[in-house]
Structures are given as structure tokens and as C-alpha cells.
Amino acid sequence: MRILLSLALLFVLACNSTSQTTASSSDVAAGVTPDLPEYRYDPPAQPGEINRIDTTTKYWKSILTDQEFHVLREDGTEPSFSSPLNDVKEAGVFACRACGLPLFSSSTKFESGTGWPSFYEPINSLYIQQDVDRKFGMERVEVSCARCGGHQGHVFPDGPEPTGLRYCINGAALNFVPEADL
Numbered sequence: 001m002r003i004l005l006s007l008a009l010l011f012v013l014a015c016n017s018t019s020q021t022t023a024s025s026s027d028v029a030a031g032v033t034p035d036l037p038e039y040r041y042d043p044p045a046q047p048g049e050i051n052r053i054d055t056t057t058k059y060w061k062s063i064l065t066d067q068e069f070h071v072l073r074e075d076g077t078e079p080s081f082s083s084p085l086n087d088v089k090e091a092g093v094f095a096c097r098a099c100g101l102p103l104f105s106s107s108t109k110f111e112s113g114t115g116w117p118s119f120y121e122p123i124n125s126l127y128i129q130q131d132v133d134r135k136f137g138m139e140r141v142e143v144s145c146a147r148c149g150g151h152q153g154h155v156f157p158d159g160p161e162p163t164g165l166r167y168c169i170n171g172a173a174l175n176f177v178p179e180a181d182l
């Protein structure tokens with residue numbers, strides 16, 4: 001446990017050292033999108049290895065816009081057809097907006113018509129946490145980032161082959177990294 005805490009602390013310190021590139025709070029308030037710090041694409045050194053991040057609300061608020069914070073840390077849902085990532089068709093990776101863990105590949109993205117970025121499988125099942133969500137009188141399966149716990153969306157059993165699954169994800173919870181930048 002002590003090792004995990006140390007790792008988490010190291011991560012936070014590492015993040016803080018690069019967070020100078022984010023926009024000021026006044027820019028965020030004015031609707032300016034903060035520059036994305038490099039660590040928002042941050043795959044594990046060993047594929048499949050996950051060190052859980054457990055940090056503070058204050059930290060998340062310092063690196064996320066209000067909408068990103070609402071989706072990722074308060075299980076929010078962005079309005080459908082609102083994310084520019086809906087229309088992204090180029091090759092690349094969709095990483096967790098909060099911690100940079102690569103969650104979905106463009107090769108599994110499909111047009112679901114729902115207005116949210118949709119994928120038929122994650123990059124690595126270990127990178128996704130799934131929990132039953134009984135909010136709003138429905139029983140759905142919530143999908144979160146396995147490293148930071150950030151809410152991503154839900155998974156439904158009505159997707160295309162080969163999995164038959166539809167990961168319905170908030171664009172605000174993702175950061176697209178083009179293949180050339182990987």
C-alpha cells in the first residue's frame with residue numbers, strides 16, 4: 001500500500017511539473033480550451049500494467065475544464081453531438097482526458113448515430129473498469145478508466161461485430177492523439 005501511495009505521489013508531482021502549459025483559470029472561464037499537457041497520453045511502461053491513481057479534487061480541477069470535470073469526476077454526460085471527437089476518422093488513439101491512459105483505438109470506432117464517440121472494444125480490457133449503474137431507473141454498465149477511475153460512459157450489447165458491444169463514450173472524457181504523435 002505504501003508503495004502504491006508513493007507511486008501516486010510521484011505521478012502527481014510529475015503532472016504538476018508539466019502543468020504549467022495549461023491555460024489560466026480566466027482562459028478556461030472565457031471558454032478557451034487549455035493546451036493539452038503531454039501527460040494526457042501516458043501509456044504504461046509495461047503494457048497491461050496499471051498503477052491506480054488516487055488524487056485530490058483540487059488536482060483534477062486544476063487540469064480539467066468544468067465540463068471535463070463534470071463528466072470524469074461527477075459521472076456527467078455531455079450533450080449528444082456536442083463533441084468534436086464524434087467526427088474524428090483519422091488513425092490514432094483516444095486516451096483518458098484525465099490521466100492519459102490509452103483507452104480506445106480509432107480502428108474500433110464506428111458511426112453509431114447516437115451523437116457520442118462509439119467503439120466496439122477497448123485497447124486493453126484491463127484499462128477499462130466496468131460497474132453496474134442503476135441511476136435513473138435503468139440498469140446500465142458504467143465504463144471508467146481503470147487507472148484514475150474517471151467516468152467515461154457506458155457499454156451496451158447492441159454494437160457491431162466482432163464484439164457486438166457499443167462503448168458509448170463522452171468525448172469530454174477523451175483526448176485524441178493522432179497516430180503520427182504516438
Ligand SMILES: [Zn+2]
Nearest residue numbers: 096099145148
Ligand atoms: Zn484515466
